[in-house]
Amino acid sequence: MNLAYHIGRYFMLLGRVFRRPEKMAIYRRQFVQEVDKIGISSLGIVALMSVFMGAVITLQTASNMESPLLPSYTVGFITRQSIILEFSPTMIALILAGKVGSNIASELGTMRVTEQIDALDIMGVNSAGFLILPKVLAGVFIIPFLIVISMFLGVFGGWFICIVTGIVTSNEYIHGIQYDFRQFHVYYGLIKTLVFAFIITSVSSYQGYYAKGSALEVGKSSTQAVVYSSILILVLNYIITQLVLI
Amino acid sequence: MISIEHISKSFGETKVLKDISFDFQQGKVNMIIGQSGSGKSVLAKCIVGLHTPEKGRILYDGQDFIPMNSRERIEIRKHIGMLFQASALFDSMTVEENVMFPLTMFSDMKKEEMLKRANECLERVNLSGKNKLYPAETSGGMQKRIAIARAIAMKPKYLFCDEPNSGLDPQTSIVIDNLIKDLTTEMNITTIVISHDMNSVIEIGDHIMFLYGGEKWWEGDKKDILRAENKELTDFVYASKFMRNLKEKLA
Ligand SMILES: Nc1ncnc2c1ncn2[C@@H]1O[C@H](COP(=O)(O)OP(=O)(O)OP(=O)(O)O)[C@@H](O)[C@H]1O
Ligand SMILES: [Mg+2]
Numbered sequence: 001m002n003l004a005y006h007i008g009r010y011f012m013l014l015g016r017v018f019r020r021p022e023k024m025a026i027y028r029r030q031f032v033q034e035v036d037k038i039g040i041s042s043l044g045i046v047a048l049m050s051v052f053m054g055a056v057i058t059l060q061t062a063s064n065m066e067s068p069l070l071p072s073y074t075v076g077f078i079t080r081q082s083i084i085l086e087f088s089p090t091m092i093a094l095i096l097a098g099k100v101g102s103n104i105a106s107e108l109g110t111m112r113v114t115e116q117i118d119a120l121d122i123m124g125v126n127s128a129g130f131l132i133l134p135k136v137l138a139g140v141f142i143i144p145f146l147i148v149i150s151m152f153l154g155v156f157g158g159w160f161i162c163i164v165t166g167i168v169t170s171n172e173y174i175h176g177i178q179y180d181f182r183q184f185h186v187y188y189g190l191i192k193t194l195v196f197a198f199i200i201t202s203v204s205s206y207q208g209y210y211a212k213g214s215a216l217e218v219g220k221s222s223t224q225a226v227v228y229s230s231i232l233i234l235v236l237n238y239i240i241t242q243l244v245l246i
Numbered sequence: 247m248i249s250i251e252h253i254s255k256s257f258g259e260t261k262v263l264k265d266i267s268f269d270f271q272q273g274k275v276n277m278i279i280g281q282s283g284s285g286k287s288v289l290a291k292c293i294v295g296l297h298t299p300e301k302g303r304i305l306y307d308g309q310d311f312i313p314m315n316s317r318e319r320i321e322i323r324k325h326i327g328m329l330f331q332a333s334a335l336f337d338s339m340t341v342e343e344n345v346m347f348p349l350t351m352f353s354d355m356k357k358e359e360m361l362k363r364a365n366e367c368l369e370r371v372n373l374s375g376k377n378k379l380y381p382a383e384t385s386g387g388m389q390k391r392i393a394i395a396r397a398i399a400m401k402p403k404y405l406f407c408d409e410p411n412s413g414l415d416p417q418t419s420i421v422i423d424n425l426i427k428d429l430t431t432e433m434n435i436t437t438i439v440i441s442h443d444m445n446s447v448i449e450i451g452d453h454i455m456f457l458y459g460g461e462k463w464w465e466g467d468k469k470d471i472l473r474a475e476n477k478e479l480t481d482f483v484y485a486s487k488f489m490r491n492l493k494e495k496l497a
Contacts, residue, residue, distance in 0.1 A: 022351055022352075023350070023351060026350060026351065110337070111336075111337075114332055114334055114337075115330045115331070115332055115334040116334050116335070116336055116337070118291075118296055118330065118334065119328065119330060119334040119336075121296065121323075122294055122296070122323060122326055122328045123323060123324075123326075123347075123348050123351065123352075124319070124320035124321075124323035124324050124351075124352065125351055
């Protein structure tokens with residue numbers, strides 16, 4: 001009952017978000033700002049995570065692979081597959097759900113409880129479209145770039161740790177990351193990313209937009225934004241993987 | 247002029263507004279007064295369409311508001327300025343951008359024209375030169391005035407003010423009250439002020455409605471209010487010592 005209510009209200013909100021904008025120029029400016037807020041400002045944490053996780057995946061794979069039958073370029077191969085298929089699209093999406101999602105929900109939640117959203121409505125502005133559309137479009141536009149960067153840096157982190165520790169030679173690692181490369185896997189990762197980017201931005205916007213009460217509630221709605229978008233990411237990740245890869 | 251007819255509104259089981267009718271007159275400061283929780287803000291939000299009443303009609307200069315679709319409502323709302331109980335300025339914009347915002351959304355003015363209009367409005371509320379500050383960098387009284395400047399930027403026909411002087415010192419309150427009064431007559435606006443401050447009522451109220459427990463308990467002008475015999479109203483009016491003294495002086 002409660003769930004059905006939220007789902008219904010979420011889709012009704014989306015209906016208002018995707019109405020034709022009153023003034024393109026203003027939406028364009030908002031879009032650019034959101035690209036900066038969602039994308040550029042997350043670059044640091046995404047880069048850091050990716051390099052370290054790439055390094056750790058490589059170390060783990062190399063040190064757990066004891067069978068002499070497996071060629072050592074397998075380490076590069078496994079690192080690349082893990083990063084492109086799961087780590088970058090899914091793990092980074094979860095990180096972004098935490099960072100971007102809570103940001104969006106608390107921004108909109110604050111606007112709601114301080115009546116700024118009412119003020120927009122009174123002026124005759126479509127508040128849902130004005131506030132949420134630029135965020136969703138910016139997320140869907142810029143997060144795939146973050147993920148591609150993350151893929152590169154993850155694979156790079158693995159290579160770097162090979163150089164540092166010598167656990168696999170650089171040549172073998174590079175051979176591994178090129179072995180049986182299918183472009184489709186990158187596309188698959190990016191398709192997931194598009195879905196996750198939409199989920200993060202729209203679900204967090206929903207939580208913030210319908211926050212009510214006091215500042216305390218804003219904190220709660222931002223926590224819920226993170227929880228619900230993370231759960232949705234995990235569930236959808238499973239569904240998409242099942243549909244596409246099997 | 248805004249007329250409301252038989253407005254009723256409930257939230258779940260609780261009836262907040264009961265069958266309220268009133269004419270808010272043009273060029274006058276119309277006041278809604280009453281105790282905290284009597285339904286003043288809810289009434290104002292019903293009139294501007296943030297809440298939908300279950301029953302009744304709302305007429306903006308004869309145009310029936312409730313049955314309108316969102317496009318028609320937007321046309322009405324372009325003529326509404328509203329001052330919220332907590333100012334509701336956009337935190338992410340400077341003072342100047344706040345005042346210009348309705349213009350950027352709804353007018354075809356060029357940047358310079360908008361800036362000029364914004365400066366006129368800021369000057370009108372005595373805030374020239376504060377253009378580049380952010381709302382968080384201004385005081386409560388300034389925020390109210392910025393909100394007034396934003397509300398009048400589009401030259402509204404209807405102005406709603408929800409407790410324009412709550413949280414302000416008495417002197418600043420009078421400044422804000424007089425500003426609202428002057429704008430109302432200058433621009434011939436239908437102004438609706440919500441208040442529980444009797445000083446404001448005496449200062450600027452032209453046409454007054456007293457809400458009590460969600461009902462319209464009394465209406466009249468400010469001369470009548472001091473002579474009213476109604477128990478609930480006199481309890482409200484003479485709650486403060488100042489008003490009791492005033493009554494003695496008048497007697
Ligand atoms: N969104 C809402 N949902 C449920 N009840 C509400 C809602 N808004 C207001 N109420 C209830 O309606 C009643 C009237 O509230 P309202 O905000 O109009 O009071 P008010 O007269 O403006 O008081 P104040 O002077 O304190 O601002 C209160 O009992 C309040 O609890
Ligand atoms: Mg109120």
